[in-house]
Amino acid sequence: MECVSQAEKVHSYVVSIRRTLHEYPELSFQEFETAKRIEAELRSMGLSPRRVAGTGVVADIEGAQPGRTVAIRADIDGLPVQEENQVEYASKNKGVMHACGHDAHVAMLLGFAKILVEEKRNIRGRVRLIFQPAEEQPPGGAQQLIKEGVLEGVNYIIGQHVFSNISAGKVAVYYGPLMANSDKFIIRLHGRGGHGSAPHETVDPIVTASYYVTLAQTIVSRRVDPVKAAVVTFGTFNAGYRFNIIAAHAELTGTVRTLDMDTRGLVKAELRRLLEGVCNSMGVSYEFEYEEGYPVVVNNPEVARVVEEAAVDILGRDAVLHPDPVMGGEDFGYYMQRVPGAFYFLGVGNPAKGVTSPQHTPTYNVDEDALKHGVAILCRATERLLSRPS
Numbered sequence: 001m002e003c004v005s006q007a008e009k010v011h012s013y014v015v016s017i018r019r020t021l022h023e024y025p026e027l028s029f030q031e032f033e034t035a036k037r038i039e040a041e042l043r044s045m046g047l048s049p050r051r052v053a054g055t056g057v058v059a060d061i062e063g064a065q066p067g068r069t070v071a072i073r074a075d076i077d078g079l080p081v082q083e084e085n086q087v088e089y090a091s092k093n094k095g096v097m098h099a100c101g102h103d104a105h106v107a108m109l110l111g112f113a114k115i116l117v118e119e120k121r122n123i124r125g126r127v128r129l130i131f132q133p134a135e136e137q138p139p140g141g142a143q144q145l146i147k148e149g150v151l152e153g154v155n156y157i158i159g160q161h162v163f164s165n166i167s168a169g170k171v172a173v174y175y176g177p178l179m180a181n182s183d184k185f186i187i188r189l190h191g192r193g194g195h196g197s198a199p200h201e202t203v204d205p206i207v208t209a210s211y212y213v214t215l216a217q218t219i220v221s222r223r224v225d226p227v228k229a230a231v232v233t234f235g236t237f238n239a240g241y242r243f244n245i246i247a248a249h250a251e252l253t254g255t256v257r258t259l260d261m262d263t264r265g266l267v268k269a270e271l272r273r274l275l276e277g278v279c280n281s282m283g284v285s286y287e288f289e290y291e292e293g294y295p296v297v298v299n300n301p302e303v304a305r306v307v308e309e310a311a312v313d314i315l316g317r318d319a320v321l322h323p324d325p326v327m328g329g330e331d332f333g334y335y336m337q338r339v340p341g342a343f344y345f346l347g348v349g350n351p352a353k354g355v356t357s358p359q360h361t362p363t364y365n366v367d368e369d370a371l372k373h374g375v376a377i378l379c380r381a382t383e384r385l386l387s388r389p390s
Helices: 003-009 011-023 032-044 102-122 142-147 205-223 261-282 301-315 332-336 368-386
Strands: 050-052 056-062 065-075 124-132 156-167 177-179 181-190 230-239 249-258 285-291 341-349
Touching: 003 011, 003 102, 003 301, 003 368, 011 032, 011 102, 011 368, 032 056, 032 102, 032 124, 056 102, 056 142, 065 102, 065 332, 065 368, 102 124, 102 156, 102 368, 124 142, 124 368, 142 332, 156 301, 156 332, 156 368, 181 205, 181 261, 205 230, 205 249, 205 261, 230 261, 249 261, 261 285, 301 341, 301 368, 332 341, 341 368
Parallel strands: 065 124, 065 156, 156 341
Antiparallel strands: 050 056, 056 124, 181 249, 181 285, 230 249
């Protein structure tokens, strides 16, 4: 396939779709109009989309000859963010915004679908288009789609994510882990409240929780292997309701990020062990809840190499980066627990155009000129995976 010229050909369509979706973002598992629009676009190409997981959409494009099946996933949900961009296509849905670029993911995959439909007489095998709901809201949409069979018969899977911290015209490719296990914990401490002037008559959960927050920082610095990555972050600390009353209860919530299963298990165990020790020493009882979220995203080296070669073909050797993993979470990891695949970052940042804000912020945007690179890389990587010997 002439991937570069074909990507140029569909570029105006990709930008138009991206802007339309950007105007009408929807939250996780509420992507009703988004799904309808995706279905309409696919039907206009002569395809037969089917619904999965309520608001997910899947469609197959069959080549002229039998062969392997390559799946490509685009997530479709927005975020609860009030947009502040002064653009004509700013969100019209109050308090909801495509602040992570999922509008661009959908648009690029639809643009690639147009290319595939036009070229299917030259394709050997099948391409499965997966438009997944609810990446932003754990437990996410990927597991439900897998349960409903979207990976049946799939040999490889590819996912791409726009990234404003990477310059337009660059691509980040990883061999091995690139995004973290993403877990949540909730801790409730129960003491005995009382008057602030008589702490000796109380069991203070605030002091206990404060000790614990500080002590938990030693998990990463003293218990985790220094060459392995881990993050323990406390996001909330809630207790009390008046300045001169010692509270009876306190609650902590936070997140743990790791890049391998052994470290994940170690941090979880240490959080509980330290909590038990502190609470026992202070006479406080506790509840400990630990929710294992999205798994680490680990690229298959062979598929990652195909993606890198595709990016080199499209953008040149100097355009391909190999940065450190990021500690954010992504439910794409569930797919790659079952099928060899690769996930990579497409640079869309451009200070000259004012595109500098990070994901999940009210001023997040993308350099739309970079989207043609994403379409072309999907095209070339898919072509090469389909051509691999069975």
